[in-house]
Amino acid sequence: MNLDYIEIAKFTGKDKPNFHNLEREAVYPNAERFSFQGCNKIEVWNYPEINQIKIKGSIPYFINGHNYFSSLNDWKEGLDYIQGSLGLNLYSGWIECFEFGTIQEIPFPPASFLQNHIKISGMEAKEFRKGNILTGKEFLSPSIRLKIYDAGRNFKNKLDKGIQEEISRLYGWEREKHYIKIESHYRKPEAHFRGNVYLASLLSEEFQRQLQINLLNQYQRIMKTGKAIIPERKADINAGTLPLIILKELEGIHNFKTEELLKALLKEIPEGILSPADKKARQRILKENLKKIRTSGESEFDISNLIKAKINEAEKSSTPFLWEGKGEEILSP
Amino acid sequence: MNARFIENCHFPMIFEKKEGTKGSFYQSGGKGGILPKRISWGIFAQRKPSSQDSMKKNEINAQYKRTESGLYAGLNQGRIHSSIWGFPAFPEFYGYGILDERHGIFDLLIIYSENQCLQSMEIHLFKGMGKPELLESAFIHLRNFQKNKKPQ
Numbered sequence: 255m256n257l258d259y260i261e262i263a264k265f266t267g268k269d270k271p272n273f274h275n276l277e278r279e280a281v282y283p284n285a286e287r288f289s290f291q292g293c294n295k296i297e298v299w300n301y302p303e304i305n306q307i308k309i310k311g312s313i314p315y316f317i318n319g320h321n322y323f324s325s326l327n328d329w330k331e332g333l334d335y336i337q338g339s340l341g342l343n344l345y346s347g348w349i350e351c352f353e354f355g356t357i358q359e360i361p362f363p364p365a366s367f368l369q370n371h372i373k374i375s376g377m378e379a380k381e382f383r384k385g386n387i388l389t390g391k392e393f394l395s396p397s398i399r400l401k402i403y404d405a406g407r408n409f410k411n412k413l414d415k416g417i418q419e420e421i422s423r424l425y426g427w428e429r430e431k432h433y434i435k436i437e438s439h440y441r442k443p444e445a446h447f448r449g450n451v452y453l454a455s456l457l458s459e460e461f462q463r464q465l466q467i468n469l470l471n472q473y474q475r476i477m478k479t480g481k482a483i484i485p486e487r488k489a490d491i492n493a494g495t496l497p498l499i500i501l502k503e504l505e506g507i508h509n510f511k512t513e514e515l516l517k518a519l520l521k522e523i524p525e526g527i528l529s530p531a532d533k534k535a536r537q538r539i540l541k542e543n544l545k546k547i548r549t550s551g552e553s554e555f556d557i558s559n560l561i562k563a564k565i566n567e568a569e570k571s572s573t574p575f576l577w578e579g580k581g582e583e584i585l586s587p
Numbered sequence: 588m589n590a591r592f593i594e595n596c597h598f599p600m601i602f603e604k605k606e607g608t609k610g611s612f613y614q615s616g617g618k619g620g621i622l623p624k625r626i627s628w629g630i631f632a633q634r635k636p637s638s639q640d641s642m643k644k645n646e647i648n649a650q651y652k653r654t655e656s657g658l659y660a661g662l663n664q665g666r667i668h669s670s671i672w673g674f675p676a677f678p679e680f681y682g683y684g685i686l687d688e689r690h691g692i693f694d695l696l697i698i699y700s701e702n703q704c705l706q707s708m709e710i711h712l713f714k715g716m717g718k719p720e721l722l723e724s725a726f727i728h729l730r731n732f733q734k735n736k737k738p739q
Contacts (some may be wrong), residue, residue, distance in 0.1 A: 263696045272691040274662070275715050319591045331588055339715045341691045417591070 255357040255466050255568055256324045258437065262309045262453055264347035271300065271307055272502050275339040290336060293319030298340070309336060309344065321412055322357060322421045326457060333453070345454040348444075352456065354465045355437025357405045358560055364389075364404035370480040370555040371402060374472075393476065397442040400472050405435035436561070438469050466565045473561060478553035479503040490546040494539065502547050516540055588721065590644055598704060598712040599725040603624060605704070612708065621658045622667070623649040628704060644682045645671040645704070645718065647696070662690050675727045679733075681708070685717035693717035695725055 276288035276298055288298040296311035314324035317332040337344040360367055365388045373379045374393045382390035382403065390403030409418060410429065421427040443451040455461055482499045485491050501512040520533045528536070602618035604610075610629035614622070626649040634643075651657050651665035659667050669684035681698040695717035700708040711732075713725045 274690065274692050275694070292595055293589065317592050318589050328589070335715055335721075337692065338718060 255462075255469070255564060256314065256321075256352070257329065257456070257465075258314060258321050258324075258353040258355060259439070260309075260352040260454055261350040262344055262347040263350050264307055264309075264342060264344060266305045266307055266342065269342060272298065272339065273298070286518075290316065290339070290516040292316040292332070298336075300410075307340070307342070308350065309347075315360060315487065318550075319417050320409070320421055321570065322409070322427060323425050329457060343459075345452075347453050349440075349451045349453060349456055350443075351439065351441050352443065353437050353439045354467065354469060355401075357433055357435050358557060360432050360434050360557060360565070362432065362555065364406065364434055367432075367434055367555050367557075368402060368404070370478050370553060372477045372479060374400065374475045374477065379410050397440070397446045398472070399439040399441055400476075401435070401437045401439060402476075403435055403437075404433075406431070406433040409433070430569065434557075436469065436473055438465070438472055463569075466568065470561050470565065474558055478556055480553040480555040481549045481551070483548045483550055492543070494543045495546055497563065498540075498543055499547055502544075502549055510534045513540075588722045590728060593716070593724060596714040596716055597725075597728065597732070598714070599732075600710045600712065602710060603707045603708065604628075614693075615707075617709075618712075620656060622710065623651045623655060623657060623665075625649065628708075638701065642672060643670050644673050645698075646672065647684060658694075659692075662687060662692075669699060671696075672725060674722070676723070677730065680726065680729070682724065683726075686712075688717075695722065697725065697729055699729070729730065 273286075273288055276290055278286060279289050280287040281295075284301060284303050286300045286302075288300065290298065292298040294312070294315040296309060296313070296316045299308040299310065301307070312321055312575075313332040313386075314321040317335075318324060333344055339435050368381075368388045368391050371391060377393040377395045377400075380392045380394065381388060382392070390401065392402075393400045406429075409421070409427065413421075413545060418427070419431070422429070427433070440446055473532050480503070482502050484499070485495070498512065501515075504510075505512060517537070520528070520537060523533070598618040598621055600619075600622060601615050602612035603615045604612050610627055612626050612628050614624045614626075619638045626647050628645060628647060630643065630646045631648075632646070647667070647669045649667050651667075655665075659665075667686060669686050671682040673682045674680060679699070681700050681704055683698065684696040686692060686694045686696060693715055694712040697711040697713070698704065698708055699711065711729055713721075713728075716722070716725045718720045
């Protein structure tokens, strides 16, 4: 679980940042855009009129060339390099937006996983497709955007072979397995956390723990299908049960009862078309078919337990927010 | 620090001595548009009796021509200077210098030569890595770089 994309803003005041190590890419009426060339680019925007600079980009991509995993040490190295080159203390800068997420191996194809994650109440849902294949979904609210997408596909298509080999050597990534990325994009951290978030506090252990729990809670808020248990006997899966399975799946999400909807529909059909005896016969068949469908309390596509295990693992594995060598806090004020 | 990151900060250049000169080296290969095409190699200034000065191995001085462009052309009216110091942990390298602390830039120069810089030298520039905590990573990277280069 780690931070990824980030936008850091900093008032320079009377300090003059040093842009010599940066490449100037564009000049706008009130801003200049520079970039740092690490493994991937990091943008630095200078607003001379308001004495402000902004750093935008993914530190893991900048320092490692991938975002499969990045430790706080990687963050420290990347930020120290940037702030050393700029001649500014970035740890006192405030965060304009950031992403926090995790990559999780899943036992089913990503498209099925995504298809069974439907919506979050009160949030707009969007789908991303490449051709006919569902590759990602996002759930939007004014202050947060929860993204779930096929991470394995990204690694195969975006990363060069050397980096693919590195992540499989270091972190056990396997090309054939399925991986999903679950990521919270905090669009307005100051609104979400009720106050400005500074870089030093964002990297603190307490804050990271809060982000991990938030990620789990947000994931659990996603309404999932996949609760219906497919009948084991072939005879129990006829053409009539299949649409009923889908209806049963959607019950929880759209708040309706399949039995009541079907009853109401039969009632509406005029007696000239279906006599009361016909209606009773159809109702009996529907009841028989509904009996064949059972639902479990939890979706088979719910990976909350895997995320919880990851949080516990992160908690147990040493003290990631202490400077390992010296055992002292790395984030000096 | 990640090897790939260091690789992206690394710019190798080759300089060869002009025949008949005392310490005038001209760029003959590697990445162009960074240092001036001609550099002066040698300590020509008076040395102070300080212990720091006695540890200095050499100096690089250069100036961009009016028509020349380069990474440091905008600094100090196009004049560059760096003292070269030894790094005993990596004896295969002649030494290192930093360009240019006076302007808040910490670009590391590592000098490698198979002839004690008498005829030619390789200058390896590492952007932003001229800090004490990053020196060793740069030297380790360069040691591996030289090892991998040799069979070619």
